[in-house]
Amino acid sequence: MKIAIASDHGGVELKSAIVNALSTVATIQDFGPATKESCDYPDYAIPVAAAVAAGEAEFGILICRSGIGMSMTANRFQNVRAAICQTTEVATVTRQHNAANVLCLGANDVSPDYAVEIAKTFIATPVDMDERHARRRFKLERAGRLSDCSGLMHDDPEVFAAIKAQTEQEDTEINLIASENTSSRACREAAGSVLMNKYAEGYPGKRWYSGCLPVDAAEELARKRACELFGADHANVQPHCGSAANMAVYFATIKPGDTIMSLSLDQGGHLSHGSPVNFSGKIYNIVPYLVNKETEMIDYDDLEKQALEVKPKILLSGASAYPRTIDFKRIREICDKVGCIMMVDMAHIAGLVAGGVHPSPVPYADFVTTTTHKTLGGPRGGMVLCKAQYAKALDSAVFPGMQGGPLENIIAAKAVSFREWMQPEKKEYAAQIVKNCKVLCKTVQDRGYRIVSGGTDNHLFLVDVKTTKGITGKEAAAALDAAGIVVNKNTIPYDTESPFRTSGIRVGTASVTTRGMKEPEMIKIGTWICDVLDNIADTSIQERVKAEAKALVAGFPVP
Ligand SMILES: *Cc1c(COP(=O)(O)O)cnc(C)c1O
Secondary structure (H helix, E strand, C coil): CEEEEEECHHHHHHHHHHHHHHCCCCEEEECCCCCCCCCCHHHHHHHHHHHHHCCCCCEEEEEECCCHHHHHHHCCCCCCCEEECCCHHHHHHHHHHHCCCEEEEECCCCCHHHHHHHHHHHHHCCCCCCHHHHHHHHHHHHHHHHHHHHHHHHHCHHHHHHHHHHHHHHHHCEECCCCCCCCCHHHHHHHCCHHHHCCCCEECCEECCCCCHHHHHHHHHHHHHHHHHHCCCEEECCCCCHHHHHHHHHHHHCCCCCEEEEECHHHCCCHHHCCCCCHHHHHCEEEEECCCCCCCCCCHHHHHHHHHHHCCCEEEECCCCCCCCCCHHHHHHHHHHHCCEEEEECCCCHHHHHCCCCCCCCCCCCEEEEECCCCCCCCCCEEEEECHHHHHHHHHHHHHHHCCCCCHHHHHHHHHHHHHHCCCHHHHHHHHHHHHHHHHHHHHHHCCCEEHHHCCCCCEEEEEHHHHHCCCHHHHHHHHHHCCEECEEECCCCCCCCCCCCCEEEEECHHHHHCCCCHHHHHHHHHHHHHHHHCCCCHHHHHHHHHHHHHHHHCCCCC
16 A cells, blocks of 8 residues: 655654554655755645545645645645544544545644554545445536636636536537547546647657647657557647648648549538538549448449549548448559549547447558547547658648647647557447447337438438438427437438438437447437427427436436
């Protein structure tokens, strides 16, 4: 057992009594002070609290005259629960109920002998795992998620109100937006960190400004981890978003007017794959490919035939609303026949690729672009992976080609997210996203709803509400929203409705899976979706589902 201990000038004697008594049963790290010279208690409380917060010490012990300043300082740290104990009874209860991990003692209140007894009781008492105490500790630790931004409460109440509203929305609604996920606290901490203060035009080791060593370290971690996670030769982690990642590849490889072949936007492609209203459609000659009208899936023979005729410079695959596995090996073969660049935008499925539940495009593609915030669940941002031979051209395309200073705070959060994905439990998580999606999809399908392509292989599916119920995607999404279930309207292949109305809705399971939901919850949610859409004008059903949905999500807290 490791114990970190410190005091101020008022607690030196008590501290040495405890160190002497406990050094036979624990490894004690004494953070001082050694003398009774006047000092500032936070200077001594901080290293002890930091050691406990980081998990380097199991317990902390802090002593001043009253114990109060020490406990206040220590309790500023996440995962530190510091308690002032004047009796062994209090030490017992605060261990059992609050899982206190920092013992604070007042030298004015207890004798050295009794302090030793309190300390021994504290470290020997196990935490009570009873549900009610666990629940209360959980609430304490999260502070209603408001501790994330508690400074804003006072400094900017208006912005704070917006964040609080988002927090409440996440806490009460079922989020099935396929392009969204829920980031970890660690990720948000990095994203909100002081790394945002630094200008770092250039790349690690080759920056324009001085003072870049800390951000170099963060960006190097992100690049290294990205390459390791996805098995890539090279990573550029600077693109501000997925669209910028795509722009970087175009800029690195082709000239204005050159031809790109990509999946049609209204069949699941993305704006930045060549929509006329997007830079990509304005600068390049875009030739869309379509899914097979019967199967609503990519027909690789048709794709090959078209690609050989069109002879694009880039064959771009990847989508925003394609529910099926993409055969990257086959696409590589097509690209080799055509002699074009193989570019894959895995924005939606990056987490499934990282978790090993969708084949990786990385071994095949010249370039792989992605966002880091969809199934990957990291900070909002973009990234490009490429073969070694393109590394230089890619990096110059990002900077100085299109961006100035990178967002090093976001890059650090990307690094945090990549590390999270290297933990073994993420494999299970990715598999659960797909399992949940299949169950949710089947529940809706079994109630008679037509599913585009007849099912799903990944984290999303499309429901044809027009054919099934004669309603538009817009109406369906609005009714579900009123019932506390958030989806988006989406065009389906060969849609006869405008993109503003659409015939379909898109449903994704990344966010609910992050919250820990499994198959039984998917059956409930699928049933609610159908209850609402079966009787779209019945607002009493929407109200009933909203209440039930709220009760369900209460049991699956946001990280
Ligand atoms: C979401 C998405 C993007 C773009 O992401 P932004 O970060 O919003 O620019 C690019 N490609 C695909 C396939 C996407 O789904």
